Amino acid sequence: MPAYWLFKSEPDAFSWDMLVAKGAKGEPWTGVRNYQARNNMRAMKIGDLGFFYHSNEGKDVVGICEVIGLAHPDATDGTGAWECVDVKAVQPFPKSVSLADVKANPKLAKMALVTSMRLSVQPVTADEWKEVCRMGGVKAVKQAPTKSTKR
DNA sequence: GCCAACGTTGGC
DNA sequence: GCCAACGTTGGC
Numbered sequence: 001m002p003a004y005w006l007f008k009s010e011p012d013a014f015s016w017d018m019l020v021a022k023g024a025k026g027e028p029w030t031g032v033r034n035y036q037a038r039n040n041m042r043a044m045k046i047g048d049l050g051f052f053y054h055s056n057e058g059k060d061v062v063g064i065c066e067v068i069g070l071a072h073p074d075a076t077d078g079t080g081a082w083e084c085v086d087v088k089a090v091q092p093f094p095k096s097v098s099l100a101d102v103k104a105n106p107k108l109a110k111m112a113l114v115t116s117m118r119l120s121v122q123p124v125t126a127d128e129w130k131e132v133c134r135m136g137g138v139k140a141v142k143q144a145p146t147k148s149t150k151r
Numbered sequence: 152g153c154c155a156a157c158g159t160t161g162g163c
Numbered sequence: 164g165c166c167a168a169c170g171t172t173g174g175c
Contacts, residue, residue, distance in 0.1 A: 008173095010172095010173085034158075035158090036158095055173060055174090056172085056173055056174080059174075061174085064170080099174080116157095116170055117156075117157090117172085117173070117174080118156070118157060118171085118173070120159080120172090
């Protein structure tokens with residue numbers, strides 16, 4: 001079973017549409033300069049799924065992406081101390097789920113999006129994942145087949 | 152644009 | 164190793 005995450009980005013810097021435009025080859029999730037966020041990325045495995053959240057503008061979960069490359073040095077960081085994973089877009093939310101929607105749902109009161117607002121890469125529990133998917137009208141995630149987990 | 156929250160830095 | 168100062172993030 002894949003783990004679940006949430007990736008935050010300002011649409012001005014890197015939007016969902018930009019990730020979609022990258023297609024199957026995806027894009028390195030660069031620019032993270034926070035230890036907790038880096039540790040989360042280090043814990044990711046190929047095939048893990050993540051929400052794509054637009055901060056600042058929109059403030060909503062707009063799509064689902066998939067980890068396609070394990071943590072590796074961030075090319076945008078000269079020191080070599082920071083890392084990034086590679087992600088690709090999987091599918092958009094039929095209906096985006098806003099921060100207000102998340103806050104209004106008691107089931108999501110413990111979500112990192114609410115409790116650790118400023119963390120840019122966050123873990124999401126299976127229950128939270130299901131609930132946000134339900135709110136966004138996501139039926140089933142058509143995940144790319146992964147050799148390791150499939151029988 | 153403002154400001155609260157929070158992470159990081161640096162003096163001691 | 165503590166803690167005040169500072170910078171950044173991100174909601175409003």
